Amino acid sequence: MVVLSYVGALLHVVPTVQAIVGLPTFLFLPGYALLLALFPGNKLGHKMHGPASGPFEWNASLSLVERLALSFGMSIALLPVIGLVLLWVGLGLDLFVVLSALSVVTIVGIAIGEIRRRRLQPAEQFHIPVRQWYADVAESFGRPSRIDSLLNVALAVAIVFAVASLGYAVVDTGGGESYSSLSLLTQDASGEFVAADYPSALTAGEQTELFVSVSNFEGEATSYTLVAELQRVEQAGGETTVVERQALGQQTKTVADGGTWRTKHNFVPALTGENLRLTYYLYEGEAPAEPSTETAYRSTYIWLTVNEDTASAADETASSVGTESMAVPV
Numbered sequence: 001m002v003v004l005s006y007v008g009a010l011l012h013v014v015p016t017v018q019a020i021v022g023l024p025t026f027l028f029l030p031g032y033a034l035l036l037a038l039f040p041g042n043k044l045g046h047k048m049h050g051p052a053s054g055p056f057e058w059n060a061s062l063s064l065v066e067r068l069a070l071s072f073g074m075s076i077a078l079l080p081v082i083g084l085v086l087l088w089v090g091l092g093l094d095l096f097v098v099l100s101a102l103s104v105v106t107i108v109g110i111a112i113g114e115i116r117r118r119r120l121q122p123a124e125q126f127h128i129p130v131r132q133w134y135a136d137v138a139e140s141f142g143r144p145s146r147i148d149s150l151l152n153v154a155l156a157v158a159i160v161f162a163v164a165s166l167g168y169a170v171v172d173t174g175g176g177e178s179y180s181s182l183s184l185l186t187q188d189a190s191g192e193f194v195a196a197d198y199p200s201a202l203t204a205g206e207q208t209e210l211f212v213s214v215s216n217f218e219g220e221a222t223s224y225t226l227v228a229e230l231q232r233v234e235q236a237g238g239e240t241t242v243v244e245r246q247a248l249g250q251q252t253k254t255v256a257d258g259g260t261w262r263t264k265h266n267f268v269p270a271l272t273g274e275n276l277r278l279t280y281y282l283y284e285g286e287a288p289a290e291p292s293t294e295t296a297y298r299s300t301y302i303w304l305t306v307n308e309d310t311a312s313a314a315d316e317t318a319s320s321v322g323t324e325s326m327a328v329p330v
Contacts, residue, residue: 031074033109
């Protein structure tokens with residue numbers, strides 16, 4: 001099984017096949033090997049005594065059911081320990097490094113366990129009763145009752161289907177959620193980008209700077225259109241209606257899967273008043289003539305108060321506002 005795991009990782013075979021041969025190496029064999037080294041005996045209803053300390057005696061035996069159940073728990077417990085050791089020695093958590101470490105634990109554990117097992121009496125040695133299982137199955141199929149045979153076939157099919165489903169669920173990433181994130185950022189005194197300290201009061205005619213970040217987790221390269229507007233809204237009956245809007249520009253960018261697009265947005269507000277909404281809409285592909293929260297793929301906003309400037313300054317800037325909006329990405 002260890003060799004098959006290496007072959008599956010090297011050849012990049014079908015993910016489900018990789019899971020079927022790889023999951024035992026990660027979740028069963030290391031714990032099984034460790035238990036075999038610690039408990040090489042078969043549980044026969046009596047204790048196999050070893051070194052004693054007071055009333056406690058070493059019992060070097062486990063039943064098959066106990067061994068199988070504990071193998072999973074031990075393997076899961078070993079994974080973080082092995083990971084920490086690999087990080088501590090500077091080897092990292094590469095697939096082949098982790099697989100090699102688990103293989104060493106498995107091989108060493110089985111070797112020690114086999115040595116200790118052979119020192120026991122044949123009747124006391126642990127072994128998997130494969131022949132007995134085969135005989136029982138063959139006997140059940142040889143019975144005249146067709147119902148027993150059909151039940152055995154159904155059970156075998158169910159086990160195979162369950163194992164295949166588990167492998168597919170573990171390795172399949174196609175069913176994972178794909179999404180894009182949109183966030184509004186500011187830059188603090190140290191130059192770090194933070195989603196905080198947004199401006200709350202601006203002055204008409206004065207330029208303001210914000211940053212917009214778009215992250216792509218769609219599973220493929222995606223073309224986005226980012227649209228910005230300053231809006232005056234009315235809220236009534238639980239609904240929000242845009243009654244006046246100032247376009248602050250838009251920008252299009254194709255972002256690779258897993259990539260992040262951060263752009264600096266310089267804008268000059270012309271609308272004045274309280275509770276104005278600075279809104280950013282994100283679209284996949286082109287944006288409509290009148291963007292809205294209902295049609296946008298993602299949207300975010302902050303509330304602003306824009307105070308009036310002197311009359312002359314306001315008149316000078318009102319005609320040019322909204323023409324220079326999305327600056328060069330940073």
